[in-house]
Amino acid sequence: MSTELQSFIQKYDLLGCIQCGKCTGGCPVTVRTNLNVRRIVYDTLDQDMLDELAKLPEIWDCTACNTCTVRCPKGLKPAEILIGLRNILVESGEIQPTVRDALESVFLEGNPWDKPRATRSDWMQDLEVKIVEPGEKVKNLIFVCCTIAYDPRVQAIAQSFVKVLNKAGVDYGFMGNKETCCSSEVHNLGEEGLFEMEIEDNTELLNSYDAERIVAISPHCYDAFKNQYPDLKAEVIHYTQLLKELLEENKLEITGELPQKIVYHDPCFLGKQNDVFDEPRYILNHIPEAEIVEFERNRERSLCCEGGGGRMWAETESLGERLAEVRVRDAKELGVSLLAVACPFCILTLDDAIKAKGFEEEMRVVDILEIIVDLI
Amino acid sequence: MNNKPKIGVYVCHCGINIAKTVDVDAVAEFASHLPNVKVSREYSYMCSDPGQLLIKEDIKNEGLNRVVVASCSPRMHELTFRKTLAEAELNPYYLEMANIREQCSWVHEDREKATEKAKKLVAAAVYKARLLEPLQENEVGVEPATLIIGGGIAGIQAALDIANAGFKVYLVEKTPSVGGRMSQLDKTFPTLDCSACILTPKMVDVGSHPNIELLTYSEVEDISGYIGNFDIKVRKKARYVDMDKCTGCGICAEECRLTGRISSEYEVGMGNRAAIYLPFPQAVPAKYTIDPERCLFLTRGKCGKSPKCVDACAPGAIDFEQKDEIVEFKVGAIIVATGFDVFDASRKPEFGYNDYENVITSLELERLVAASGPTEGNIIIGKGRKGEKKKKKDRETFTPKEIAFISCVGSRDETVGNEYCSRVCCMYTAKLAHLLLEKIPDANVRVYYMDVRAFGKGFEEFYDRVRREGVRYIRGNPSEVFKRGDKLVIKAENTLTSTPIEDEVDLVVLAVGLEPRQDAREVIDLLRLSQSGDRFFMEAHPKLAPVDTATDGVFLAGCSQGPKDIPDTVAQAKGAASSALGPLSSGKVMIQAQIAHVDEATCRGCGFCVETCPYTAIELVTVNRVGHMVSVAKVNEALCKGCGACTAACLSGSIQQRSFMDEQILPQIAVLGGM
Numbered sequence A: 001m002s003t004e005l006q007s008f009i010q011k012y013d014l015l016g017c018i019q020c021g022k023c024t025g026g027c028p029v030t031v032r033t034n035l036n037v038r039r040i041v042y043d044t045l046d047q048d049m050l051d052e053l054a055k056l057p058e059i060w061d062c063t064a065c066n067t068c069t070v071r072c073p074k075g076l077k078p079a080e081i082l083i084g085l086r087n088i089l090v091e092s093g094e095i096q097p098t099v100r101d102a103l104e105s106v107f108l109e110g111n112p113w114d115k116p117r118a119t120r121s122d123w124m125q126d127l128e129v130k131i132v133e134p135g136e137k138v139k140n141l142i143f144v145c146c147t148i149a150y151d152p153r154v155q156a157i158a159q160s161f162v163k164v165l166n167k168a169g170v171d172y173g174f175m176g177n178k179e180t181c182c183s184s185e186v187h188n189l190g191e192e193g194l195f196e197m198e199i200e201d202n203t204e205l206l207n208s209y210d211a212e213r214i215v216a217i218s219p220h221c222y223d224a225f226k227n228q229y230p231d232l233k234a235e236v237i238h239y240t241q242l243l244k245e246l247l248e249e250n251k252l253e254i255t256g257e258l259p260q261k262i263v264y265h266d267p268c269f270l271g272k273q274n275d276v277f278d279e280p281r282y283i284l285n286h287i288p289e290a291e292i293v294e295f296e297r298n299r300e301r302s303l304c305c306e307g308g309g310g311r312m313w314a315e316t317e318s319l320g321e322r323l324a325e326v327r328v329r330d331a332k333e334l335g336v337s338l339l340a341v342a343c344p345f346c347i348l349t350l351d352d353a354i355k356a357k358g359f360e361e362e363m364r365v366v367d368i369l370e371i372i373v374d375l376i
Numbered sequence B: 001m002n003n004k005p006k007i008g009v010y011v012c013h014c015g016i017n018i019a020k021t022v023d024v025d026a027v028a029e030f031a032s033h034l035p036n037v038k039v040s041r042e043y044s045y046m047c048s049d050p051g052q053l054l055i056k057e058d059i060k061n062e063g064l065n066r067v068v069v070a071s072c073s074p075r076m077h078e079l080t081f082r083k084t085l086a087e088a089e090l091n092p093y094y095l096e097m098a099n100i101r102e103q104c105s106w107v108h109e110d111r112e113k114a115t116e117k118a119k120k121l122v123a124a125a126v127y128k129a130r131l132l133e134p135l136q137e138n139e140v141g142v143e144p145a146t147l148i149i150g151g152g153i154a155g156i157q158a159a160l161d162i163a164n165a166g167f168k169v170y171l172v173e174k175t176p177s178v179g180g181r182m183s184q185l186d187k188t189f190p191t192l193d194c195s196a197c198i199l200t201p202k203m204v205d206v207g208s209h210p211n212i213e214l215l216t217y218s219e220v221e222d223i224s225g226y227i228g229n230f231d232i233k234v235r236k237k238a239r240y241v242d243m244d245k246c247t248g249c250g251i252c253a254e255e256c257r258l259t260g261r262i263s264s265e266y267e268v269g270m271g272n273r274a275a276i277y278l279p280f281p282q283a284v285p286a287k288y289t290i291d292p293e294r295c296l297f298l299t300r301g302k303c304g305k306s307p308k309c310v311d312a313c314a315p316g317a318i319d320f321e322q323k324d325e326i327v328e329f330k331v332g333a334i335i336v337a338t339g340f341d342v343f344d345a346s347r348k349p350e351f352g353y354n355d356y357e358n359v360i361t362s363l364e365l366e367r368l369v370a371a372s373g374p375t376e377g378n379i380i381i382g383k384g385r386k387g388e389k390k391k392k393k394d395r396e397t398f399t400p401k402e403i404a405f406i407s408c409v410g411s412r413d414e415t416v417g418n419e420y421c422s423r424v425c426c427m428y429t430a431k432l433a434h435l436l437l438e439k440i441p442d443a444n445v446r447v448y449y450m451d452v453r454a455f456g457k458g459f460e461e462f463y464d465r466v467r468r469e470g471v472r473y474i475r476g477n478p479s480e481v482f483k484r485g486d487k488l489v490i491k492a493e494n495t496l497t498s499t500p501i502e503d504e505v506d507l508v509v510l511a512v513g514l515e516p517r518q519d520a521r522e523v524i525d526l527l528r529l530s531q532s533g534d535r536f537f538m539e540a541h542p543k544l545a546p547v548d549t550a551t552d553g554v555f556l557a558g559c560s561q562g563p564k565d566i567p568d569t570v571a572q573a574k575g576a577a578s579s580a581l582g583p584l585s586s587g588k589v590m591i592q593a594q595i596a597h598v599d600e601a602t603c604r605g606c607g608f609c610v611e612t613c614p615y616t617a618i619e620l621v622t623v624n625r626v627g628h629m630v631s632v633a634k635v636n637e638a639l640c641k642g643c644g645a646c647t648a649a650c651l652s653g654s655i656q657q658r659s660f661m662d663e664q665i666l667p668q669i670a671v672l673g674g675m
């Protein structure tokens, strides 16, 4: 065994695999792509095939929902193996231009959206926002997320959050333009080197604040800080956890009525991967007059929207209906007018799906923050 | 005897186990020059008869009075060589072993260095051997009775074997009846014997055997003492029914206001019972019990004008004044046969067990296929506990046509902390699949599996038969179950064709694994049992002492030690019974000689040793020390296992372990320190 292969085998514990098929069995995209992760795990045992496997277009179909990893009975991380293959491709330089641009943008501007660092806080205009500087003491250091900061559709999430925080009198602080990409998606795109560098820089930056907790708005940043950053001093929570706390302590009260039918879609990075199922529902259940319903496939069995795993940048060829479209179709059958989420990626994919299906009249997809900001 | 040490050193080759890495000739030669060494030899297998004979003859001919055997771990052969010494009429505690196999040849590669290390180990043993003292083993009598905890098939079989050998058995069962899980099964693999037909006679025997005292609805509260002499305290919970008066007629249950309204434990939620109940028709004893948590009279002090059971019971057996009763007795041996729990399927939420009434466990299916079960053996889904949750209009029942089993639910699965194979699920799945086809001939039954483990006698043959009957085996471990329309969808991959599938079915049966009981801690605490990595009770040795535990006189049987089928459970129960019969029939046991003892003159009575002792063998007593009443530690020699924990804890060095006294081990350590 060559040392390179040995390290691939060891790094991903490939010899622990018993080829049971649970990974492919649970993979949400198998209904519309050729991806068969079990088969790929099997083939990675053969050193000579690694480069060839890395060139398979379907390795970019993985959304990093991690259903395979969460359920693997032998503790392997099949999704990470696909990322390992993407890494081989990244190292060889043969990546799609869109992916390359996103990575370069993270390296240069601290965000994957090719936007200047200097405009990261533009969404704050006209808002009363507390910004903290390194060294300053703050109970809740808010981490916005690149997508929320720059994408006009989801900036409203952060704007709503500011209003909620001010209203509830929370001890908080934003980082302003100092905030830099958590690089969760850098990892998912296979750029290990850049990811490690960003972990180092971000850890230093985040630790330079005297913060008790880091409150991530996006589940993707939340997951990265919680599970991939070993040396953060502050506790990492998701905003839904903070909101639940505020409601419990009566610091926040949802008084406005919202006589609508709402279904909540579990983001993979929040639910499946980190077991945050109850908090978002707790908040929604506090909305007077709202009727909260559930998808057939909810919580641990929630269906991925295909927003993660670098899919925002990587082109893929897929057959069949997009999962986000399946999701909005199911939502329509439930007769809801609001499809609530707690993740910017979910909003973007589900929004597209609603448009593709022509459901704009019947329903909207909104973040929980966008719902409650008008009700407090 | 002239006690100037005359030591014989015997260096073992252990075939090539030692000789390959250690120059045994050189070690023996080296040892011959050590102080007090009279003879030094090497031999291919010291544990063999000729090897032992070498020692015996040297003792006789050379007048040896100490023996050092350099071979394997003392765990392996210390007893063997102690016997050798005794046979040559030398006190067996004049033996010292140097472990040059596990601690040397097996863990090193460099022959030269390994040889040097072996020499050190042998020298250290020789230095200690010079200072060994003879020890006497004590004999204690054995109470000719056995306590068996758990009345499943394991406990039943062990009880019958011991009782038939003429000894008294106290069989303690937590629930109102003996029988355990086997009583819930319909047919049993691989022969398809009817479970009740083969179990009921044994249950009846246990209930009527003159040597067996059956204590059902009872729990052991306290155990103290040691092999041969355990003191037992059992709580007989109040049944609120006079056992002598109850005839088991069952009219009370029919009359009970809660008849059919309480989920039956025996029917695992598939059927209901009353607040006064017999767990199942063949229960032994055939006496009713009132559920104190559900009975209206016991929970609210009122049940209509007067409790209907009281009115209905002609012999007047109902007694709401009954209290728990404490029973105390002595036994010489204990067998633990507390069985298992089935894996709780709600811990794998992806299978929708909590969400869908047509996702059921294998044990629930056992009750559905059983002629004595809540549906009289008809496969009707949508009744019972799960049906209750449904809205009325959906509560219709149906007979499933498309049926899938999912194997290994809760077994071989690190996500739920169970790495082990549960050993019975492949076969009970085959059995249940067969029974389903028998009951619903036009059903399509498939089994999703990772591997089929058909290792037992007749198992592979049975698996072959079931496949040929038309049960389809699909290789793939499903990931998820969800509902689409009125069908359940199993999301899986057929790994043999690399095809992802969404299989639409009417019924999903989860082949749940076997787990240690949730309440196993109670028994662990009573008996200080150890658990192996799988959390089942640990045997003393995985191969050579499979029914023994670390505590002498305490044995294991059945699934409490690990998942197993009925044939293995019965075999192990018979093993445990025969092991318990050893001390019972010999009437005496020898107890440890290498135990702790206290120097009362220096002991300060601080009690650290008392806290440290894992066997509660030490207590503080008051003694008169030159006119002052002082507290000192005292060792119960029968309880002490010679683990040495107290000697390490003792601040003043007053508590010492025989054969491991400071003055004996310090020279030994000094030799090793000079490495």
Ligand SMILES: Cc1cc2nc3c(=O)[nH]c(=O)nc-3n(C[C@H](O)[C@H](O)[C@H](O)COP(=O)(O)OP(=O)(O)OC[C@H]3O[C@@H](n4cnc5c(N)ncnc54)[C@H](O)[C@@H]3O)c2cc1C
Binding pocket: B149, B150, B151, B152, B153, B154, B155, B172, B173, B174, B175, B177, B178, B179, B180, B181, B182, B185, B187, B188, B189, B190, B218, B219, B220, B337, B338, B339, B340, B341, B342, B362, B363, B366, B424, B428, B431, B517, B522, B523, B557, B558, B559, B560, B564, B565, B566, B567, B569
């Ligand atoms: C669905 C299913 C189907 C099966 N089918 C088959 C089959 O077809 N053929 C086959 O060979 N095997 C089969 N088995 C396996 C079989 O059930 C076991 O081998 C057998 O039940 C083990 O018996 P046991 O006495 O060790 O444990 P159990 O049957 O669990 O009995 C233990 C008893 O101890 C009692 N107890 C527990 N704790 C205490 C305590 N602290 N104090 C007092 N009493 C206590 C319990 O109440 C119980 O009565 C099946 C198992 C399952 C789950």
